[in-house]
Amino acid sequence: MSHRTVVAAIVASAVLGLAAAPTEVMAQARDQIRIVGSSTVFPFTTAVAEQFGRAGRFRTPVVESTGTGGGMRLFCAGIGPAHPDFTNASRRMTAAEFDTCQRNGVTEIIEMPVGFDGIVIAVRKGSPKFDLTREQIWKALARQVPVNGQLVNNPYQRWNEIDPSLPNAPIEIIGPPPTSGTRDSFVELVLDVGCRNVPEIRAIQDNRARQQACQAIREDGKFVEGGENDNLIVQRLAADRTGTLMGVFGFSYLDQNTDKIEGKTVDGVEPTYENIASGKYPVSRSMFVYAKRAHIDVIPGMREFIAEYMSDRAMNAETGYLAQRGLIVHPAANRARFREEVMNLRLMTRP
């Protein structure tokens, strides 16, 4: 390699690199829908996006999994091609998020109720069956529990110490880390409810202290944070020979692995599709997708994407491709109403 070519190559590539950067950046108009938000809704929105792209009229939307909170921040940052068109949420938009949106010019928002996600407590298939109540789960997991009228550091090592009717098996639970939306919902739907009727907790006057007492999870190794990857929790449950290990994750992972694991009944209700859809199973949450009204008719395909998401082809409880992926859809009557409201671009009010 002669020195001249070397120098020429270096200079040329540097110039090329510098020149390439600014020219291409200016291409601002966007012909592709962009979606951000919850990792729980992600599997369903991506399925709709893929189906939508296959029809061939529009480009397949890009879906990012940023978590509900992260999605709201991006979504509410403003109007224009630099900001996403939709955001997935595994809970409703909060009033504070709505206000942020308003401040940044995202004044017109359409709320699409998508369905429910159940949070299951699963064990290896074939483990001894016993019912759990949310109060028992709270007692097994809380950092401090009442013993003889006093809140003390959680002394329970085995289930039958909590309630003699439960089997003599060690308490071992793997669950999601605090960064996960599943954890937020688990805390809200199981722990907050589980401690509600405990007299020692009710006696706490200060709201924040009471909330703290309800939501704090023990850190003595009985509860293990399993990481964001729910498949790993499933694998660990399936590999657990004793059958006492329990895992906490979303219903779709149970649905895909029913040959290896099974869901525990909570408050006497089994975590099945039907029970979650009918609202009988207590540990379930609503999922939403939010759309920007101002982007409709500017970003091509948004109307059609909403139509695809709310269509019977996707949402039908029996044949819909989202239902087949484990999405628990709203009952048919509600679905029809939601579809009509969303297709008429009804704007949401402050939550």
Add this chain to the structure above:
Amino acid sequence: MMQPLHAPPNEAGVSALPRRVAESMMPTEERIGSRHTDAAAEARLRARYAAQRRFKAYGVLAIGVAIGALLWLLITLLSNGVTAFVQTNLRLAITFDPAVVDPQGNQSPESLAQGDFGRVIRDALRQRFPDAQGRVAVRNLLALLSSGAEFELRDRVIADPSMIGTTQPVWVLASSDVDMFRKGFFEKAADGGAGGRLNAQQVAWIEELAASGDLALQWNRLFFKAGDSRDPELVGVLGGVLGSFFTLFVCLVLAFPFGVAAAIYLEEFAPKNRFTDIIEVNINNLAAVPSIIFGLLGLAVFLNFFGMPRSAPLVGGIVLALMSLPTIIIASRAALRAVPPSIREAAYGLGASKMQVVLHHVLPLGLPGMLTGSIIAMAQALGETAPLLMIGMVAFIVDIPQGLTSSATALPVQIFMWADNPERGFVEKTSAAIIVLLAFLLTMNAIAIFLRKKFERRW
């Protein structure tokens, strides 16, 4: 060790006196059993040899553990992932009714694109199993087909329109559940079903197809020409591979010239003062900064300030270039320093200017080392996901990226995302994608070795 024990001459030679004189001065009993040949000395020597053997054994053990771990990783990967390179297909006698598949009747691609290929496949499957009656049974039967089968068939017919109007046996893609069962990942349950996903009747259908040879594993072409998908049987790595390629291209084009230029200046021209010392310390520090920080920088500067597009390989490449610059500068400076001073002195002796010395002699000789350092930095950049998270490259992207600004993801990101999917079929696809990533890395390292061997000079 039973060999005769001779003390090495130099150890005895601490005394300045010639050996014989020294021995003659010693008392008699010591002369017979010298300090270096008596029992204690032999024991000491044995201990030293034993220490050396132990040290060697530790080394062998360390390498053994490393090789064992590597083999374990590779074997798990291969055993999990190798099945992903083949995919289960069904053979069905499909009737290509022109009225259904070619609505305009002119066999043009536009007309065929509107054709209902899903219907001809579904009709063929229902004809094959007329016993499936009733809504539930038909739905179970159709669940054996992949939702992407019709699009693949459409592309095949567009390529060969002579199939229209005929009835012929065609292989179509089976669903992931069938594929998992065929590959043995689903165990048959007591009720005749399998994997909790297939019921007894579906298993019976699959077994009937297999018995007549109409169910077979075939080379998974889709895996190398498709992008992401939510169906494990339809996924491909091409989107990730091209995304990684574009990202690395931008990274190399930016980082290599800047890195080399910085290294040449700092090593050959820069004065040694407090300012250059500070720069040097900072370069070394930057090389150790966690990569997510560069992602945050990319988000703040390139996306929010310059308004560059999200998810673009261009931004990914710039961020990774910033991340690999310190590594390249450090490696390039080492390569320049390794050029022998005699070369420079000879060039100066012939009257070359400083710039001539550097550009004509030092740089060409240091270049192989710089290339190696750069390719190692690139390989490191190839494996990064954390900085890409912040700039939107961790996303579900089906379309194959067409250029530097189209939305793209990267190969390690693809692996990360597939590992998180609930569908069982993604387990093998994840391993297969890791195999592809390793092959990519191996190719890059092979290029690095080739370049080094080709241009390397030895003195």
